[in-house]
Amino acid sequence: MRNISDIIEGYLKAIIEEEQNGIIEIKRSEVAEKFQCVPSQINYVIKTRFTEERGYAVESKRGGGGYIRIFRVQANSRKELIEHILKGLHNGASYTMAEDIVYRLLEEEVISERESKLILAAVDRTTIHQPLPERDLIRARILQAMLLTLIYEQLD
Incomplete structure (x- = not known):
């Protein structure tokens, strides 16, 4: 069953x-x-589900007439998206x-479901058994290598 965050x-x-x-x-x-929840639940959904890595930008204006503006950032090509x-x-x-990042690549049909599982397995904390911040740096290098491979694969 989907939770309230998924529904929002x-x-x-x-x-x-x-x-x-x-x-x-x-x-x-x-x-x-509308969803009979606290406003902080909306903040949580926006902060975790509408990130730059997932292809969104968010702007907000506080106050009585405040709003939250969410927009989809579109790349012109797969190469541009990966870059x-x-x-x-x-x-x-x-x-x-x-x-x-993997979610966005899947959504944009740059990678398959199988490839997404392989990428996530490669960058998992149990695979990169190092303390922070080294783990995050290694994870980024692995992702960079995989993404560069995707760019060059598409040029063939």
Whole structure:
């Protein structure tokens, strides 16, 4: 059974897909009221499910007339998408960040379900048995090598 976070995520993504420009503005309290949850639940969903690694940008304005603007960041090509992801890996990568990257690559049909499982197995904490921050740096290097391979594979 899906939890409330999954339901809210699905709702917001559906609204984004309906918009021609891929941008939505929401009021946190209105969405919370719709799903009968606390506004912090909406914050949690936006913070964890609408990340840059998953292909979204979020802006917010606080106050009485405040809003949260969520928009989908579209790459012009698979190569451009991978290059954009590579730029974000220079300071290391947490496992959550790696999951988000893999999720986006799956969603954009750059990799298959099987490839996603292989990537996640390679960057898992039990595979990279090192203390932090070394583990995050090694994880980023593994991801970079895999992503570079995907770029060059597509050029063949």
